[in-house]
Amino acid sequence: MEISENVKAVKERIANAAALCGRDPSEIALVAASKMNSAGRVREAVLAGVDACGENRVQELLEKYSQGAYEGAPLHFIGTLQKNKVKYLVGKVSLIHSVDSFSLLQEIEKQAAKRDLVQDVLLEINIAGENSKSGMEASRLPEILEMAAPLGHVRILGLMAIPPICSDPEENRPYFAKMRQLFVDNAGKKYDNSLMKCLSMGMSSDFETAITEGATMVRVGTAIFGRRDYGI
Numbered sequence: 001m002e003i004s005e006n007v008k009a010v011k012e013r014i015a016n017a018a019a020l021c022g023r024d025p026s027e028i029a030l031v032a033a034s035k036m037n038s039a040g041r042v043r044e045a046v047l048a049g050v051d052a053c054g055e056n057r058v059q060e061l062l063e064k065y066s067q068g069a070y071e072g073a074p075l076h077f078i079g080t081l082q083k084n085k086v087k088y089l090v091g092k093v094s095l096i097h098s099v100d101s102f103s104l105l106q107e108i109e110k111q112a113a114k115r116d117l118v119q120d121v122l123l124e125i126n127i128a129g130e131n132s133k134s135g136m137e138a139s140r141l142p143e144i145l146e147m148a149a150p151l152g153h154v155r156i157l158g159l160m161a162i163p164p165i166c167s168d169p170e171e172n173r174p175y176f177a178k179m180r181q182l183f184v185d186n187a188g189k190k191y192d193n194s195l196m197k198c199l200s201m202g203m204s205s206d207f208e209t210a211i212t213e214g215a216t217m218v219r220v221g222t223a224i225f226g227r228r229d230y231g232i
C-alpha cells in the first residue's frame with residue numbers, strides 16, 4: 001500500500017517537473033532502485049507501475065530474479081560491475097547503466113556474442129571528477145564511442161551519471177547540465193552502435209532537477225521504498 005502510493009507520488013512529481021520545462025512525461029522512465037528491498041517489496045513497485053527495476057549487486061539480483069521479483073518489468077543493472085560477473089547479467093537484464101571502462105564493454109561484447117544477442121548498455125561518466133566514484137572521464141567519451149563502433153553485440157543507448165550526494169538539488173544542476181551537453185554533442189556525431197537516446201540521471205534527492213536538465217531515466221530508491229536499513 002505504502003509503496004504503491006509512493007510510486008504514484010513520484011510519478012506525479014515526474015509529471016510536474018516535465019511540465020515545468022515543457023517536456024512530455026512519457027519520455028521519462030522511472031527506474032525503481034530496489035537494492036536491499038525484498039522480492040515482495042519489489043513486486044509491489046512493479047505492480048504499482050514503475051517502468052523498470054534497477055539492481056546494484058549481481059548476487060542480490062540473481063536471488064530476487066529466481067524469486068520472480070521483476071516479472072512484468074524490464075530489469076536493469078545500475079551498480080558497479082566487475083568483469084567476472086558480466087556473464088550472469090548478459091541476456092538477463094535489458095540494460096546495463098554502469099559501463100565504466102572499455103575493457104568492461106569488451107567483456108559484455110564477448111558474453112553477448114556467446115549467447116548470440118545484443119546487450120544494451122549506457123556509459124557511466126564521472127561527471128564531477130570525484131576520485132571515489134566510478135565512471136569514465138567525460139573527455140574519453142569520443143574515443144570510447146569510436147572504439148565501440150565495430151562491436152556487434154553491444155549497443156550504446158546513452159549515458160549515465162551519479163553526481164555527488166547533496167543536500168540541495170540545485171547544487172547538482174551544473175553536473176546535470178554538463179551531462180546533457182555531453183549527450184547532445186555525442187549524439188550529433190553518429191557513431192555506429194550508439195544511439196544516444198537515454199540519459200540516466202537523478203535520484204530521490206534530485207530527480208526533478210535532473211528532469212529539467214534533460215534526464216530520460218531517473219533511478220529512484222528511497223522515495224519509493226523508504227529509507228534503507230543498513231543495520232548500523
Ligand SMILES: *Cc1c(COP(=O)(O)O)cnc(C)c1O
Nearest residue numbers: 033056078203204219220221222
Ligand atoms: C541506490 C541508487 C539509486 C537510488 O538512490 P536513492 O537516493 O535511494 O533514490 C540510484 N542510482 C544508483 C546507482 C543507486 O545505487
